[in-house]
Amino acid sequence: MAAGAGLELVQVTKMYGHVTAVDAINLRIPAGSYCCLLGPSGCGKTSTLRMIAGHESVTSGDIIVGARNVTDLPPAGRGTAMMFQSYALFPHLSVIDNVAFALKMKGTPKTERHAEARKLLELVDMQSYEARLPAQLSGGQQQRVALARALITSPQILLLDEPLSALDPFLRLRMRAELKRLQRELGLTFVHVTHGQDEAMALSDLVVLMNGGRIEQQGTPREIFNHPQTEFAAKFIGGHNVIAIGGESFAVRVDRLELKKPGAAVAGPSVAGTISKIEYQGTYVLVAVAAEGRPEISAQLSENEFDAASYNVGDRVIATWNPNLSSPLTPRASATVASPELVA
Numbered sequence: 001m002a003a004g005a006g007l008e009l010v011q012v013t014k015m016y017g018h019v020t021a022v023d024a025i026n027l028r029i030p031a032g033s034y035c036c037l038l039g040p041s042g043c044g045k046t047s048t049l050r051m052i053a054g055h056e057s058v059t060s061g062d063i064i065v066g067a068r069n070v071t072d073l074p075p076a077g078r079g080t081a082m083m084f085q086s087y088a089l090f091p092h093l094s095v096i097d098n099v100a101f102a103l104k105m106k107g108t109p110k111t112e113r114h115a116e117a118r119k120l121l122e123l124v125d126m127q128s129y130e131a132r133l134p135a136q137l138s139g140g141q142q143q144r145v146a147l148a149r150a151l152i153t154s155p156q157i158l159l160l161d162e163p164l165s166a167l168d169p170f171l172r173l174r175m176r177a178e179l180k181r182l183q184r185e186l187g188l189t190f191v192h193v194t195h196g197q198d199e200a201m202a203l204s205d206l207v208v209l210m211n212g213g214r215i216e217q218q219g220t221p222r223e224i225f226n227h228p229q230t231e232f233a234a235k236f237i238g239g240h241n242v243i244a245i246g247g248e249s250f251a252v253r254v255d256r257l258e259l260k261k262p263g264a265a266v267a268g269p270s271v272a273g274t275i276s277k278i279e280y281q282g283t284y285v286l287v288a289v290a291a292e293g294r295p296e297i298s299a300q301l302s303e304n305e306f307d308a309a310s311y312n313v314g315d316r317v318i319a320t321w322n323p324n325l326s327s328p329l330t331p332r333a334s335a336t337v338a339s340p341e342l343v344a
Contacts, residue, residue, distance in 0.1 A: 004032040004189035005066035005079060005156035007052065012061035014047050014213075021047045023213040024061065029206060031066075031156075034183050034190045036200035039210035040236065045193045046161060048210070052191065053082045053159050065157060081155035085162040087146040089134040096121065096130035099148045120148035123182070140171045147182070158183075160192040164199060176202055197238055201225065209233055226253075227327050234329060241297040242329065245269050249329040252321045257299040259287060259309070260318045270320040271297065275313050287311060289319050 007029040014022040022044040029035045037045040050056035052063055054075035063071045070078040089098050096117050097104075103113035121127045124144040134142055143163060150158060163179070164172045180203055183190045194200055200207050201221040208218045217224060217233045228234035231242050234251035241252045260266060273291030285306040288298045297319055301309075311317070 003156065004187050006031040007035075007157055007189060007191065008062075008064040009048070009052075010062040010064065012048070012051060012063065013059045014044070014051060014056065015059040020213050022051070025213075025215050027208060027215065027218070029189060029191065031189055032187050033205040034180065034203055035192065035206040035208060036204040037191065037193045037208050037210060038195070038197065038200040038236075039216075040195060043210040044213040045210050049082075049159050049161055049191060049193050052078075052157070053080055054078055055082070076153075079156040080159055081150040081153050081157075082159040082161065083146050083150040083163055085165060087134075087142050087166075089142060089145060089149075091134055093133075094130065095126065095132050095134070095137070095145050098134065098145055099152055101149065102153050116152060117148070120151050121145075123151075124148050124178075139167050140175055143167065143175060144178075147179075151186075155188065157189045157191060160190060162193055162195070164194070164196075172199075179203065197236070209236065211236075229327070229330060231329050231331070234327070242295065243271065243297060244294075245271075250323075250326040251329055252297075252326045254286070254298045254300040255284075256321055256325050257297065258320050259289070259299050259301070259311070260320060261309070262316050262318060264318065266318055266320045268320050268323050270318050272316070272318050273297070275311055275315045275317055278311065278313055289317060291319075 009025055009027040011024045011026060012022060013020070013024050025048065037048060039045050047056060051058050054073065058071055062069055065079050090101065093101065096114055099117040099120055100113040103116060118127060118130065121130055124147055126141060126144045126148065129137065129141060134145070137145065164175055167175060176199060192203060204221055206218065207221055207224045209216045209224065211232050217229050224233065225237055225239065228237055228240060228251045231249060234240040234242050239254055241254060241257060243250050243252055271291050271294065273289040275287055276290040276296060277288035279286045285301045285303060286298055287301060288296050290296050299319060
């Protein structure tokens, strides 16, 4: 298996007619890292992945894998492999022949290509299913076969287009752990498209949050979560309140928002309001507060905090926070993007 290579995008732009789908993005992904392109439908993340793979042409800019500019190379010449959202397994071929298919196209003898395929099936714990057809496999098993098939060409970079979206929640968590394990063991560079914040946070060394065809923010999961830079980043990542005070906007994590009874001493900035909703979440209680002229904000309280205060819907409260634990937000303009049918 080849070692992972670094990936660099330089002013990469994708146009669909007069509509900008990806708008002059610059990105460096270190070799051997796990990068998630995160964002809502229509933000340009799948178009970016497809340009890296060579399945979409680049309108302008450069794609560099390792030390090679691969912008104009065909998919097979880039050192990348793509695992599609639908898995795209051949229904009439056995598991082992699905995995070995790329080597068959290269003219590799059957004995040799099956030997390589068995190594990869063992890697993904599917060696006992080699004679089955895809229709005889579960969704998770099909995903493992698709992963083995993508790896058989010894790519330096593996591209994954929403690989977990078709799985049920329990299996999604299990396969998420498997993907991270394989990436660490193989030392490859993974670039993974997802709209799931939890998925990106759990898997990534580098999160690239996209919005309107541009990179809204990039960094480690902890950097993105603890220090969102824009209102979009704070809202999309979740777990934050966006609060405007004195003409400035701040992100305050829900677990850092404190609630106090009217008349209690308040040291930091504050917003008065009425409890509009209480939701028990098992390990904590989420209390929503409505303030006139403001979006609803929420506080995450421990059960002990909640029980001690005896909060009820309709109670007046003061929401306050430590300003040193909030993040100032800057406005960020968004590009015009193509419809979700074209861009994901």
